[in-house]
Amino acid sequence: MKKLRVGRRMTRKLTTVLLVLAMTLSLLSGCGASGDADGEAAKDGSAIKIGILQKSRSDQYQILLNAAQDTALAELKSCGKIADFLQVDADTDVQKQLNQADDMIAMGVSVIIMSPVDANGCAPIVDKCKEAGIPIVIVNSKTSNVEDATAFVGSNDVEAGEIMGNFIADQLGGKGNAKGNVLQLEGDIGNSAQIDRDQGLKNTIYKEEGATVLESLSGKWLREEAMRITEDWLQKYPDISAIAAENDNMGMGALNAVINAGRKDDIVIVSVDAIEDAKLSVQAGELDATVLQDANGQGTGSVDVAFQIASGETYEKNTNIPFVLITKDNVDQYL
Amino acid sequence: MSMQAKQTEQSFDLALFTRKYGILMILVFMIVFLLIASPTFRTLQNTINVLNQISINGIIAIGMTFIIISGGIDLSIGSMIAVASVVTGAVLAANPGNVVFAVVLAAVACGLIGLFNGYIISKFDMFPFVVTLGTQLIFRGAAYVISDGKSYVLTSNAFKEIGQGKLLGAIPYSIIVLISIAFIGFVLLSRTKYGQYVYAIGGNLHTAVASGVNVFKIKLLTYMMMGIFTGIAGVILTSRVNAGQPSIGVGYELDAIAAVVIGGSSLNGGIGTIPGTVIGILMIGVINNGMNLMGVSSFYQQIVKGFIILGAVILDIMISRRKSK
Missing domain, CATH: 3.40.50.2300 (Response regulator)
Structure with missing residues (x-):
C-alpha cells in the first residue's frame, strides 16, 4: 500500500x-x-x-x-x-x-x-x-x-467478410452467376472477428444460388491447424473452387496444402489481415487476395x-x- | 509405485502385453469403421496424408515416452517448438542459403534447452511438472524476444522441402524422419543399458539409486534427447507452414502426452513401450483425420476426441485388470 x-x-x-x-x-x-x-x-x-x-x-x-x-x-x-x-x-x-x-x-x-x-x-x-x-x-x-x-x-469486420465473399463470387463467374464449391476456415469460434467475418460471408457467397459452401471448420486462427484441415478436405472433395479463410495465417496454411496437392490452379484462396507473407504471396501470384485491415x-x-x-x-x-x-x-x- | 515394484517380473510383462493389445484392438476397430464409412479414408493418398500429419506429434511423443517412463513429464514442448521455429526463421531470414546451419542450430538450441530442464529437475530434485511449467514461460518468452514478436517469412525452397517435400514424389520426408526416430527410440529403450536405467529410475528411484544407477546423468540425457527430438519436430513444422512463428506449437505437449498415455505408458513411471506409443500416435492421427473426413463440426471434434482418449484408457485399464487377476 x-x-x-x-x-x-x-x-x-x-x-x-x-x-x-x-x-x-x-x-x-x-x-x-x-x-x-x-x-x-x-x-x-x-x-x-x-x-x-x-x-x-x-x-x-x-x-x-x-x-x-x-x-x-x-x-x-x-x-x-x-x-x-x-x-x-x-x-x-x-x-x-x-x-x-x-x-x-x-x-x-x-x-x-x-x-x-x-x-x-x-x-x-x-x-x-x-x-x-x-x-x-x-x-x-x-x-x-x-x-x-x-x-x-x-473497422467493421462484417465488411471484411463481405469483401472476401464478393471477391470469391467475382472469381467464380460474377455476382449472381457464381458457381462452385467453397470451403470456409473459421477463427476461434466466438471471437468477435470470427463472428463478424463469418456474417460477412453469409451475407455474400452463402447467398449465391450456384455456389455451395460445403463445410466450415475452425482453424483456430492457426496456420498448422488450417493446413491440416485443408489437407483432409483436399482428400475428401475432388472438386473445390475456393477457400475463404478468416485470417491470413490460416489462408497461408491452406495455400501450402493446396500447392502441395498441385491444385492451386483450380482453387481461389482469399483471407483477411494483409500480413507480410500474405502480401508477398499475393505478389508472387499464389494467394489470390488478402483483405487489409488498416492498422x-x-x-x-x-x-x-x-x-x-x-x-x-x-x-x-x-x-x-x-x-x-x-x-x-x-x-x-x-x- | 511400490505396488508395481512388488509385482513379479512375469505379471509385469503380461500387464504390459494386454495394455498394448487392448489399445491396438480399438485402433483397428476405428480404422475398420472409417474404411467402411468414408470412401476417402480408403485411398492410399489419404494414408500418406495421415502419416504426414502425425509425424510432428509422433517425433515428440517418442521423446516423451522416455520422459514419462523415467517418471517425469515435459510441459515445455510447445515453447521449445517456438524456439526452434524462430531460430530457424532468424537464420534463414538473414541468409536463405543457410539451411543446414539453421536446422542444426535449432536442434542444438532445443537440445540445450532440454539439458537445462534436466539439470534443474535432477540437480534440485524438483517435480518435472513444476519445473517445465516454469521453463515453458521462459522459452516462449525467449522465442518472442528472438523474433521481436514477429513472424519470419521464409523463401528458401530447399528448406521448404524438409516438411513439404516427398521422396520419389510419393513418401513425405517427415514420415521417414518419424520412422527413423521411432526406430532409434525403440532400440535405445529396449536394447540398451540406458533404456533399462530409464525404466529403473521411473519404476523405483530408490532401488535404482541403491543399485548404482547414475540418476543425474540418465535424467540429463533423457531431457536433452527430448529437446533434440522437439527441435527436429519444430524444424519440420516450421518448414511445413513455411514461416518462423513465435506463437507456434501451443499445446503440442498435450497431444504427445495423450499419445504416450494411450499407448499404455503409466504417468507414474516405469511402464511403457515405443510400439505402444506408435499406436497412440496413429490413434490420435486417425481420430483427427477421420473426424474431418466425416464432416464433424469444430464444436464436437474436441468433445469426441476427449471421450475417445478417456474411453480408450478406461477400457485398457479394465482389460489389463481383468487379465492380471
Missing part, C-alpha cells in the same frame, strides 16, 4: 515536471501545422496525458497498431500538444488488462485508448472510466458496451480522436476505417 502511494506521488511529481517541461517546449517550438493549435489550445494541450491499453505486443496485427499509435503519440509529444503518454501491454490476458485499467484510472490520465482483449471481459473497464470521468476511446475490436465508450475507432489508420485515428477529446475539440463518436482488398494489381503499393 505504502509503496503504491509513494509510487503515485512520484508519478504526480513526474507529471508536474513533464508538464512544466512540455509547457516550456510548447512555448519554444512553433510546432503544429493545424490552424487551431495556437495560444490557448496549446496551453490546455500541454496538460494532456494519454494512456494506452494495448491488447498484445506479439500479435502481428497489434504490433502494427501499436507502432502506428506510438508514432502519432511521439509526434504529438514532440510538438508539445500532449504532456506525455504511456503504453502497457495486456498480453491478451483479460485480467491483466482490467488491472492495468485500474492503475491508469488511479494515475489520473486525461484519456485512455484501449484495444480490448475480450468483448465481454473488458466491458467493465468502460464502466469504470465513465464513473471516474475519464474519457475512453476503444480501438480495433468492440466491447459489448461499446456505445457507453466516449468513442470507437475501428495504420486505426492507430493514428485512435490517437487523433483521443487528442480531440482531451483538448475539447469536436470529434466523431464512431470512426470507421475501411478495409481494402489487396490483389496482384495493387499489392505493390502496400509492400
Whole structure:
C-alpha cells in the first residue's frame, strides 16, 4: 500500500515536471501545422496525458497498431500538444488488462485508448472510466458496451467478410452467376472477428444460388491447424473452387496444402489481415487476395480522436476505417 | 509405485502385453469403421496424408515416452517448438542459403534447452511438472524476444522441402524422419543399458539409486534427447507452414502426452513401450483425420476426441485388470 502511494506521488511529481517541461517546449517550438493549435489550445494541450491499453505486443496485427499509435503519440509529444503518454501491454490476458485499467484510472490520465482483449471481459473497464470521468476511446475490436465508450475507432469486420465473399463470387463467374464449391476456415469460434467475418460471408457467397459452401471448420486462427484441415478436405472433395479463410495465417496454411496437392490452379484462396507473407504471396501470384485491415489508420485515428477529446475539440463518436482488398494489381503499393 | 515394484517380473510383462493389445484392438476397430464409412479414408493418398500429419506429434511423443517412463513429464514442448521455429526463421531470414546451419542450430538450441530442464529437475530434485511449467514461460518468452514478436517469412525452397517435400514424389520426408526416430527410440529403450536405467529410475528411484544407477546423468540425457527430438519436430513444422512463428506449437505437449498415455505408458513411471506409443500416435492421427473426413463440426471434434482418449484408457485399464487377476 505504502509503496503504491509513494509510487503515485512520484508519478504526480513526474507529471508536474513533464508538464512544466512540455509547457516550456510548447512555448519554444512553433510546432503544429493545424490552424487551431495556437495560444490557448496549446496551453490546455500541454496538460494532456494519454494512456494506452494495448491488447498484445506479439500479435502481428497489434504490433502494427501499436507502432502506428506510438508514432502519432511521439509526434504529438514532440510538438508539445500532449504532456506525455504511456503504453502497457495486456498480453491478451483479460485480467491483466482490467488491472492495468485500474492503475491508469488511479494515475489520473486525461484519456485512455484501449484495444480490448475480450468483448465481454473488458466491458467493465468502460464502466469504470465513465464513473471516474475519464474519457475512453476503444480501438480495433468492440466491447459489448461499446456505445457507453466516449468513442470507437475501428473497422467493421462484417465488411471484411463481405469483401472476401464478393471477391470469391467475382472469381467464380460474377455476382449472381457464381458457381462452385467453397470451403470456409473459421477463427476461434466466438471471437468477435470470427463472428463478424463469418456474417460477412453469409451475407455474400452463402447467398449465391450456384455456389455451395460445403463445410466450415475452425482453424483456430492457426496456420498448422488450417493446413491440416485443408489437407483432409483436399482428400475428401475432388472438386473445390475456393477457400475463404478468416485470417491470413490460416489462408497461408491452406495455400501450402493446396500447392502441395498441385491444385492451386483450380482453387481461389482469399483471407483477411494483409500480413507480410500474405502480401508477398499475393505478389508472387499464389494467394489470390488478402483483405487489409488498416492498422495504420486505426492507430493514428485512435490517437487523433483521443487528442480531440482531451483538448475539447469536436470529434466523431464512431470512426470507421475501411478495409481494402489487396490483389496482384495493387499489392505493390502496400509492400 | 511400490505396488508395481512388488509385482513379479512375469505379471509385469503380461500387464504390459494386454495394455498394448487392448489399445491396438480399438485402433483397428476405428480404422475398420472409417474404411467402411468414408470412401476417402480408403485411398492410399489419404494414408500418406495421415502419416504426414502425425509425424510432428509422433517425433515428440517418442521423446516423451522416455520422459514419462523415467517418471517425469515435459510441459515445455510447445515453447521449445517456438524456439526452434524462430531460430530457424532468424537464420534463414538473414541468409536463405543457410539451411543446414539453421536446422542444426535449432536442434542444438532445443537440445540445450532440454539439458537445462534436466539439470534443474535432477540437480534440485524438483517435480518435472513444476519445473517445465516454469521453463515453458521462459522459452516462449525467449522465442518472442528472438523474433521481436514477429513472424519470419521464409523463401528458401530447399528448406521448404524438409516438411513439404516427398521422396520419389510419393513418401513425405517427415514420415521417414518419424520412422527413423521411432526406430532409434525403440532400440535405445529396449536394447540398451540406458533404456533399462530409464525404466529403473521411473519404476523405483530408490532401488535404482541403491543399485548404482547414475540418476543425474540418465535424467540429463533423457531431457536433452527430448529437446533434440522437439527441435527436429519444430524444424519440420516450421518448414511445413513455411514461416518462423513465435506463437507456434501451443499445446503440442498435450497431444504427445495423450499419445504416450494411450499407448499404455503409466504417468507414474516405469511402464511403457515405443510400439505402444506408435499406436497412440496413429490413434490420435486417425481420430483427427477421420473426424474431418466425416464432416464433424469444430464444436464436437474436441468433445469426441476427449471421450475417445478417456474411453480408450478406461477400457485398457479394465482389460489389463481383468487379465492380471
